[in-house]
Amino acid sequence: MNTATLPPLAEIKARMAKTNDLFNVEVFGRRNFDALDHIYTADARILPPGAPMIAGRQSIKEFWKGMVTSAHATSAALSSVDVMEAGDAVIEIGRAVLTVEPPGESAAQLEVKYVVFWREEDSDWKWHVDIWNSNS
Amino acid sequence: MNTATLPPLAEIKARMAKTNDLFNVEVFGRRNFDALDHIYTADARILPPGAPMIAGRQSIKEFWKGMVTSAHATSAALSSVDVMEAGDAVIEIGRAVLTVEPPGESAAQLEVKYVVFWREEDSDWKWHVDIWNSNS
Numbered sequence: 466m467n468t469a470t471l472p473p474l475a476e477i478k479a480r481m482a483k484t485n486d487l488f489n490v491e492v493f494g495r496r497n498f499d500a501l502d503h504i505y506t507a508d509a510r511i512l513p514p515g516a517p518m519i520a521g522r523q524s525i526k527e528f529w530k531g532m533v534t535s536a537h538a539t540s541a542a543l544s545s546v547d548v549m550e551a552g553d554a555v556i557e558i559g560r561a562v563l564t565v566e567p568p569g570e571s572a573a574q575l576e577v578k579y580v581v582f583w584r585e586e587d588s589d590w591k592w593h594v595d596i597w598n599s600n601s
Numbered sequence: 602m603n604t605a606t607l608p609p610l611a612e613i614k615a616r617m618a619k620t621n622d623l624f625n626v627e628v629f630g631r632r633n634f635d636a637l638d639h640i641y642t643a644d645a646r647i648l649p650p651g652a653p654m655i656a657g658r659q660s661i662k663e664f665w666k667g668m669v670t671s672a673h674a675t676s677a678a679l680s681s682v683d684v685m686e687a688g689d690a691v692i693e694i695g696r697a698v699l700t701v702e703p704p705g706e707s708a709a710q711l712e713v714k715y716v717v718f719w720r721e722e723d724s725d726w727k728w729h730v731d732i733w734n735s736n737s
Contacts, residue, residue, distance in 0.1 A: 490708050510683075510694065512714050514650060514734040518682075518694070546654075547646075549718070549730075553686025558646065558654070558730060578648050580716055580732045582685070582692050594685075594694060596716045598650040598734040 471550060478548055480590045481583065488515040493533055493541045501526045505595070508567065508587045512596035537567045546578075555583040555590070563595070576600045607686060614684055616726045617693065617719065621679040629669055629677045634716045641731070648732035673703045675681045684712075691719040691726070697733070712736045 471477065484504055492499035500526065505511075510520045511528065519528050532538070542561070547558045561577040579597035582588050607613065620640055627636035634719040636657065641647075646656045647664065654663050668674070676699070683694045715733035719726050 473683070512694070512716065512734065513675075515737060517736050518714055542618040544653065550688070551692075551718075552686070554687040554692075556687075556690075556730065578654055578732075580718070580730055581649065582716070582718075594692065594716055596714075596732050596734065598648065598732065600653050601651060 466471070471553060473597060474548070474550060477550075477555060477590060478545070480556070481545070481548070484590055484592070485559075487543075488543060489541050492529060493538055496525050496533060498530050498533075503589050504592060506584055506591045508596065509593050512594075514598050521582045530554075536563075536565050538563055538565050539572075540564045553585070554593070557581045557583060610684070610686060613686075613691060613726060614681070617678055617681070617684070617691070620728070621681075621695075621724055624679060625677050627708060628665060632669060634662050634666045634669075637665060639725050640728060642720055642729045643733065644729045645727070645729050648730075650734050672699075672701050674699055674701050675708075676700045679715075689721070690729070693717045693719060 489502055491497040493547065493592050502548050503593050504587055505522045505525050507522050509522055509525060510518055511525050519525055542562045545557055545559050549556045560581050561579060563575040563577060564572055566572040577599055579595065582591045582594035585594040623636050624640055627633040641658045643658050644659050645658055646654055646685060647661050648654050655661055678698045679694055679695055681695050685692045695715050697715060699711045699713060700708055702708045713733050713735055715731065717728045718730035720729040
């Protein structure tokens with residue numbers, strides 16, 4: 466396998482963690498949806514449960530804006546389960562714990578697992594294909 | 602990107618189609634679960650909706666045996682939406698139409714989308730990571 470185009474895996478993992486933190490802290494915590502410019506590639510695709518595939522970062526931003534707002538989500542803590550290099554890309558298996566806090570209700574947590582196909586774009590490691598589902 | 606280790610994409614796609622057909626015709630059509638030896642890598646992982654991740658081909662075979670039997674599933678027609686090379690691997694976005702025919706009920710079809718991380722093993726192109734969810 467060619468890994469000549471990739472920096473050491475430890476460095477990639479650190480940069481992936483930075484992207485994953487942005488998703489939690491900026492998108493979910495601060496509802497700063499423009500942070501998604503640094504999380505998804507321009508022509509990324511997401512495959513959400515219960516809906517058809519969505520293509521393109523602008524449409525993906527609309528999806529997350531609606532989802533975070535309507536679900537009263539306040540955090541999405543992501544953790545990598547496995548990170549596999551493939552050429553100049555990376556495939557990650559991960560788990561996410563979503564916290565939702567609807568007004569007048571107690572906070573609830575949902576466990577989600579996901580697979581992300583990562584690519585480097587504009588010096589950021591970003592999600593190029595993103596699919597997830599619930600454990601329950 | 603290095604594709605030197607890979608044959609032409611058209612050839613890979615043809616071999617992927619062969620694997621996908623096995624899943625439909627042998628696993629779902631004939632309930633020949635040993636065909637899964639030619640579909641999943643030995644250390645494959647699946648991420649099914651509504652259940653935790655399952656690792657290893659033997660456990661994956663048990664999963665599909667239970668799923669196909671209990672759901673009275675008779676076919677799983679897979680079609681590639683996009684096939685992306687990455688080093689010596691391939692990432693596929695696809696859609697599946699599942700047909701279930703419970704005794705005494707009319708047949709129903711379910712639409713599913715998926716992402717598969719493919720690797721070559723023992724001269725077959727196989728599913729190394731397999732995750733899916735429903736469109737509805």
